[in-house]
Amino acid sequence: MAPEREGTRERVASGATASSRAPRNRLDQPRPPRRRILPEWDPEAFGRLSERIARFIGTGRFLVYMTVVIVVWVLWNISAPSHLRWDEYPFIFLTLALSVQASYAAPLILLAQNRQDDRARVELEQDRKQGERSIADTEYLTREIAALRVGLGEVATRDWMRSELQDLTRELQGRHNGHREHGVFPADRSRGRDIDDR
Template identity: 80%
Template structure:
């Protein structure tokens, strides 16, 4: 008995494959699993540790101690190869091996110093950016405080102080007393029984 087939001709009941897919299609990578490590030809190193080591070497090369030790090594090298017996000399008069060693030291020292300078430039750039942001925050805080102080001054200009109230009350009392010759009757006499039409 032949298996049932759908309109396209695929067997019904089997796992359906998307249109256009073939048996040679590569399986999709699973996103829930880490990718396997690929073998590396070049050795791996920690850039931060290497940068710190280069800074330490560059800092040592820039000291007087390094110059003193290098001078001592060169003097001992030259004296040994000039005054030692012929069988014990390892670098004759033109001192080719010494020149090679100094060239090798210089060829390594220059990139190490450049690497240390690049790291120092990166640190200076980060510090400059942080200083710029701190200055912007300080300027914003200063402007805010300036606006607050100005608002307080404006508000205090509208507040009645004790001295101002005292002077105003004294002026009112003086005006009331000046209006009456006896100086004691500040308010008019009580007119009992008389209706005040104006108070309506």
């Protein structure tokens, strides 16, 4: 009894030590998410947003809006009472706003252009593969058509069969006429045999 108890104690102890160990990385379970200092963002969503902004910046509507804003800004800061003006004459704040807009617009346009280039590259690759498949299909069909032509060359056509039948008919008629002249038909032969037998 004592050795059995000792064995169970060892099992329990080994089980306790195994469960108290640090958990191993299991491949059948996903890793717990790590805490990140920087916020996570979806690059696809950001890329789509940059394309929309770049597309809007490239329209005439954006130029009209920007022109209206600049004209209103300049007129207000020239003609409004001095305590309501927020950007006096050399319009430093307007210059700063336009510089910030340009510094953000350029990378957004480049990002949208890079995405467009990636899409064009993927489409070009798909077109190339489609072209290769079309060429392979065309070559296969060409070989099949050539094989059919070769096969049709060996097939008896209706005109050929008709001419062969006409030749055979003429040949049979010629033999029939020749047999009549020489008396080679069975009736003639049987008559001759009867005469000889008599």
